Amino acid sequence: MAFHYQSISNYFDDRSTNALADSFNAKIKAFRSQFRGVRNIDFFLFRLSNLFA
Template sequence: LYKKESLWTESQRVRAGILFREYPDIEKAYYLSMRLGSIYHQCRHKDVALTRLARWYDEVDKSGFLAFGRVARSIQTHYLEIINYFERRSTNAASESFNAKIKNFRSQFRGVKDRAFFLFRLSKIYA
């Protein structure tokens, strides 16, 4: 269910058919998540993306799925930052990754007592 339907093998297609027949809510959730992903992969202009995100948001409201409601609210709260992706196709993934490395480094030493030395070590390791 993490793949696009077009990338399923024949056996995955059969299993998905059984799963969707037995659990229609999973089918609805799958297609909602795929539609959100397609907005990011297909839209090249922010105006089109905003329109499609608004339509997706309406579908989420009608579906009643709480998990998607949280995602939709997060998108609604941060839509100005999200729209930047459609203008420049850039994300903050590199800074998030670096932040995770810093947190991991800090946790290895169970905190930071000498901040100057900590910053020195960070610059030597990650610079």
């Protein structure tokens, strides 16, 4: 429990959250679910970088 005090206090001190990272991870997860069974990992990463970079 003591581990979370630093991140909680960061929000009140700097108004910093991890909302951007969570949003980006959700986009990657949704993109990945559309392309289930991708065999070419390089092409998948190429598409991912073109869409979200």
